[in-house]
Amino acid sequence: MKKLLKIIGVLFLILIIIILFRTLTFKSKQVKVHLAPKISLNDSCINHLQKAINFRTISYDDSKIDSSQFIGFQKYLIEAYPLVFSKMKLEKVNDLSLILHWKGKSAKVKPIVLMAHQDVVPIEKATEKDWDALPFSGTVKSGFIYGRGTIDDKGSLIAILESAELLxxxxxxPLSDIYFVIGHDEEISGLRGARTIANLFKERKIKPAFILDEGGIITEYKVPGLNKTAAVVGIAEKGYQTLKLKIKIPGGHSSMPEERTAIDEMAKAVVKLKENPFPAKLTPIVQNFLSFVGPEMPFISKMAMANQWLFSSIIKSSYAKSGAGNATIRTTTATTIFNSGIKENLIPGEATATINFRTQPGITQEDVINHVRKAIDNNEIEIIPIGKGNSPTQIADINDESFKYIQTTIGKIKQDIIVAPYLVLGATDSRYFSENTSQIFRFTPFTDPEGFHGVNERIKISEFKNGINFYYLLMKDYK
Incomplete structure (x- = not known):
């Protein structure tokens, strides 16, 4: 027995040594860079964003786009940025999307692409009264600009144009060609905008060094275990699949319910999907993220990140506690529509549920259907795919110079910031460009934006100006 305990003790000691060695040699992946001098900006940039917000460039799911708002918005941009629109080649795609081509000095250097979109999501009528300022007013209040699109995505669009006009x-x-790709239908999948432009780039054999679209942010508190300011740069994005579940069981009068009804069976199926989520995984993308933030954490957290092989269950448990964290480590399941019944005393004979899945890269529609079939375990329920969905496989290489360049540029606008690659949880227009380049990044240079797609969408004026500074440096220093 003593010999066994001695062996266990030695093995435990070896384990402790391995853990400590890996922790102490878990080196920072941050780059050392000095802050760049801030460019001088007057309040005209604020006025430009305010006026941009005034245009109701709304995308609706039923495709009822008010083209006059987009046309008016584009006319305003031409007036506000005369050098951009006179010095660059403008091309309209499907009438409302724009490509601006800034010719560089050398054709030997690969071009870069900066993306943004003109359209915004609608305002829910029931929430209008909850806004602190009218949603399309562009009101300045307490150091913030309020309005739909300040974050998604007119803030980035105006910041890009402001920096280009100044340059x-x-x-x-610029040394290389620079393209601005400005879509008009990102909020409804970008089929006539970004997808068409990506196909044009493919036909023209335009192979960018990198593409930068909206996505990640700068955050002071959203990375679990990190007490420093971080910038998360999307190197990939989740896909999506939507399934409709349908069951038919003869109904009848509510005074004589049968043991099984359509609405009961569908409710059970929805609960089973909730109780049987996709498994949590520390994918290579998540592991990369942890390898960038881990060395900057306090010792105990750093130890866990340096030894993921041992502490993966603890890490996954920690991330699963928040919606964003949980979405990072697994394919998520969300019931978004449930339909059944038309009268209080009539048992419905049919029930349907619409389920949206945000999938990890590499998860296909077939994978999702197989998971649902196994989880609900009910052959009477028909599983109907809604559309083809989206199953992206693009992952940017973080060892490529393009990632290091973006990392360095972020470091020039924020002191001691931690930059990390991560998985974007939503879909962006840039997904259509995966055949043009694998080096697609998603990053919006604003700190902890508020009201995204919701009430009181707003941007801090200082952050907006800092974003202009970011795009200015990104274009100016690229070689």
Whole structure:
């Protein structure tokens, strides 16, 4: 027995040594860079964003787009940024999407692409009264600009154009070609905008060094275990699949319910899906994220991140506690529509449920259907795919110079910031460009934006100006 205990003790000691060694050699992946001097900006940039918000460039799911709002918005942009629209080649795609081509000095250097979109989501009428300022007013209040689109995505669009106009005023000519891709239907899948433009780029054999679209943010508190400011840069994005579940069981009068009804069986299926989620995994993307933030954490958290092989269950448990964290480590399941019944005393003979899945890269529609079939275990329920969905496989290489360049540029606008690659939880227009380049990044240079797709969408003026600074440096220093 003593010999066994001695062996256990030695093995435990070896384990402790391995853990400590891996922790102490878990080196930072951050780059050392000095803050760049802030560019001088007057309040005209604020006025430009305010006026941009005034245009109700709303995308509706039923495709009822008010083209006059987009046309008016584009006319305003031409007036506000005369050098951009006179010095760059403008091309309209499907009438409302735009490509701006800024010719560089050298055709040998691969171009870069900056993306943004003009359209915004609607305002729910029931929530209008909850806004602190009218949703399309662009009101300035307590240091913030309020309005739909300030974050998603007119804030980025105006910041890009402001920085380009300033560079042109200074006589700057980029080394490489720069393309601005400005879609008009991102909020309804970007089929006539970004997808069409991606196909044009493919036909023209335009192979960018990298593409930068909306996605990640700068955050002071959203990374679990990290007490430093972080910038999360999307190197991939989740896909989506939507399934409709349908069951028919003869109904009848509510005074004589049968043991099994359509609505009961569908409710059970929905509960089973909730109780049987996709498994949590520390995918290579998540592991990369942890390898960038882990060395910057307090010792205990750093130890866990350095030894994921041992502490993976603890890490997954920690991330599963929040909606965003849980979505990072698994394919998520969300019941978004449940339909059944038309009268209080009539048992319905049919029930349907619409389930939306946000999938990890590599998860296909077939994988989702198989998971649902196994989880609900009810052959009477018909599983109907809604559309083809989206199953992205693109993952940017973080060892490529393009990622390091973006990391360095972020470091120039924020002191001691931790930059990390991560998985974008939503879909962006940039997904259509995966055949043009694998180096697609998603990052919006604003800190902890508020009201995204909800009430009181707003941007802090200082953050908006900092975003202009970011795009200015990104274009100016690229070689």
């Amino acid at each position: 042109l005023k200074q006589g700057f000519i």
